[in-house]
Amino acid sequence: MDQIKFDLGKNIHETARTSGAPKFATSNVAGLVSYSLTDIPDGIYFSFVRPGYEVRIPKAYSLTMYADKEHGAELSVETVTFMTSKKAIATHESAQAYVESIVEQFQRGKWKRQLDPLCPAVMGRSSYLNEHGQIDQLGACPLDPQYRIPAEDWGALMHNPQNYEWVGDDILARLSIGYIEGGLGLRYMINLDFDILEVKRARDEKNLARELSEGDANGWGSTEEMKKKATVLQKRVKDWEESARQRGDFVIPR
Secondary structure, eight states: OOEEEEOSSSBHHHHHHTSOOSOOEEEEETTEEEEEEESOOTTOEEEEOSTTOOEEEOSEEEEEEEEEGGGOTTOBOOEEEEEEOSTTOOSHHHHHHHHHHHHHHHHHSSOEEOOOTTSOOBOGGGGGBOTTSSBOOOTTOOOOTTSOOOHHHHHHHHTSOEEEEEEETTEEEEEEEEEEEETTEEEEEEEEEEEEHHHHHHHHHHHHHHHHHHHHHTTOOHHHHHHHHHHHHHHHHHHHHHHHHHHTOOBOOO
């Protein structure tokens, strides 16, 4: 066995049975079903096998699949998460090479870059520069997957968690990267998540509505505060996009 296969949108029990993995740890908490693998041996690849969207993921430490009975008795896989082995990536150079190998696969397939309406729709180095031309990510806005980050920018940028996002065939894929450096040396956290887009959006909207309702009930004015922040952010996004144009980077029409 050199690969473990997975996809989303199919019954979680059947997906696990046909994956090629010898055994999963399983749980069922109030209808939320998960299958997980940890301590993956070296040399084993995970393969997202949907035609046209294939991605092979090496050096994974763990995989977890989720299905929720609340969303249907068929228990379709709606989320798959990967954590990369920290032992396999010990330098900035190896982390960058690993991330680039994953990004290149998404770029070769039918995946398209995901653009958030509250993020600058910019390409090139401007995807991680602020309106003053400094390395300063705006919240959790995804990087431009077509741009190869210079090695001299990599360490400063990834010290604060960054991500790439793609969408394809109603699936959202998110590659997140970050590191810490201390007594244990350099430790990278590189995760890759796949979600059914419609399910994730509904879950995020439900969670946000609950948080705002609770905040308003406590007298914090959470809904009004969120609207104010969104207005400020929209203005800053426009400033960021204009500065990108002045730098000569392309701004994607919305």
